[in-house]
Amino acid sequence: GESVGLHLPTLSVQEGDNSIINCAYSNSASDYFIWYKQESGKGPQFIIDIRSNMDKRQGQRVTVLLNKTVKHLSLQIAATQPGDSAVYFCAEKADAGNMLTFGGGTRLMVKP
Amino acid sequence: SQTIHQWPATLVQPVGSPLSLECTVEGTSNPNLYWYRQAAGRGLQLLFYSVGIGQISSEVPQNLSASRPQDRQFILSSKKLLLSDSGFYLCAWRSSGRRQYFGPGTRLTVT
Numbered sequence: 001g002e003s004v005g006l007h008l009p010t011l012s013v014q015e016g017d018n019s020i021i022n023c024a025y026s027n028s029a030s031d032y033f034i035w036y037k038q039e040s041g042k043g044p045q046f047i048i049d050i051r052s053n054m055d056k057r058q059g060q061r062v063t064v065l066l067n068k069t070v071k072h073l074s075l076q077i078a079a080t081q082p083g084d085s086a087v088y089f090c091a092e093k094a095d096a097g098n099m100l101t102f103g104g105g106t107r108l109m110v111k112p
Numbered sequence: 113s114q115t116i117h118q119w120p121a122t123l124v125q126p127v128g129s130p131l132s133l134e135c136t137v138e139g140t141s142n143p144n145l146y147w148y149r150q151a152a153g154r155g156l157q158l159l160f161y162s163v164g165i166g167q168i169s170s171e172v173p174q175n176l177s178a179s180r181p182q183d184r185q186f187i188l189s190s191k192k193l194l195l196s197d198s199g200f201y202l203c204a205w206r207s208s209g210r211r212q213y214f215g216p217g218t219r220l221t222v223t
Contacts, residue, residue, distance in 0.1 A: 008153060032210050043118075043202050043214035044156070089155060093210060099171075100212060102156040 008087060010107045019077040021106045023090035028071060030092040034100065035064060035075045039086045047075070047088075077108075085110045114139035118203050118215040126223055131176075131190040133218050135203030138184065143205040145186040146212060147178055150200040162186060198222045 013019045025033070031052040036044035050057045050064045050073075057064050063076040073090050087107050091100040115138045125131060137143055144163050148156040158171045160178035168178050175194050179187045186203055203215040 034211065036214075041217075041219070043217045046211055046213060049211060091156075099158065099161070104155045 008105045008107045010109060012109045012111060013080050015080060015082060015110050015112050017080055019075075019080045019084070019108055019110075021075045021077075021088050021108065023073040023075075023103050023106075025071050025073060025090070025092045025103075027092060027094045027101075028068075030094040032093040033064070033066060033073050034091050034093075035062075035073075036089045036091065037084075037086045038089065038105070044089060080108075080110050082110050082112060084108060114205070114207075114213070116203060116205055116213060116215040118201075118218050120218060121216065122219045122221075124221045124223060125193050127195055128192050131188070131193050131197070131220070133188040133201055133203075133220075135186040135188075135215055136184055137205045140184070140205065140207050142183060143207050145180065146204040146206070147186065147188050148202040148204065148214075150202060150217075152199075156202065160188070193222045195222050 011021060034049040035047040037047050038044040048059045048062050048064050050066050055066055061078045065074045075088060077084055085108055087105045089105045090103045093100055117136050119134055146161045147159040149159055150156050159176060160168055160170055162168050162180045165180055165183055175197060176188060176190050198221050201218045201220060204212040206212045
């Protein structure tokens with residue numbers, strides 16, 4: 001498959017533990033944020049999104065936290081499973097054209 | 113439900129050869145369409161986006177071009193490939209919401 005993530009920061013967690021993946025953004029005008037999961041050789045898969053008028057949003061086993069004061073976004077994955085192993089990207093939207101600006105990604109490795 | 117297709121899945125082309133990658137979306141009308149490139153170990157770089165038939169905006173000057181001949185068809189082309197064009201090409205669509213949904217990608221290797 002595609003060798004995505006050769007030089008990406010890596011987070012290694014034990015199966016069953018909670019994972020926290022962090023993302024810093026620079027544009028204080030960004031009003032929408034989104035997380036994607038990308039497995040090797042595949043296209044990014046939508047996980048969860050959040051608007052800037054919210055601080056927290058929960059999905060199934062995932063939670064996104066937004067701290068606008070320090071321009072920080074995090075993705076929390078509860079009870080991490082081997083199938084969660086992938087590269088995770090955050091993206092922000094700051095312009096009226098709905099263009100997304102992507103972060104560099106974090107590789108999550110789950111140890112059995 | 114909406115689906116997005118890309119082909120081919122993988123492609124190996126010599127330097128100087130032409131390129132045509134195709135993306136089609138089903139189950140939605142008048143989507144915004146996007147082409148991204150992803151180099152190994154890197155994030156996603158937006159190449160082109162389209163808000164309608166025949167409407168193409170380029171984000172990065174390069175050896176590539178895009179066309180949208182039909183509402184749900186987006187094509188990425190090149191007349192002469194360079195080694196630096198190698199990468200993973202992703203098509204995405206967005207309808208009325210803010211979420212972009214990606215296709216399976218095409219891995220291009222220029223030799």
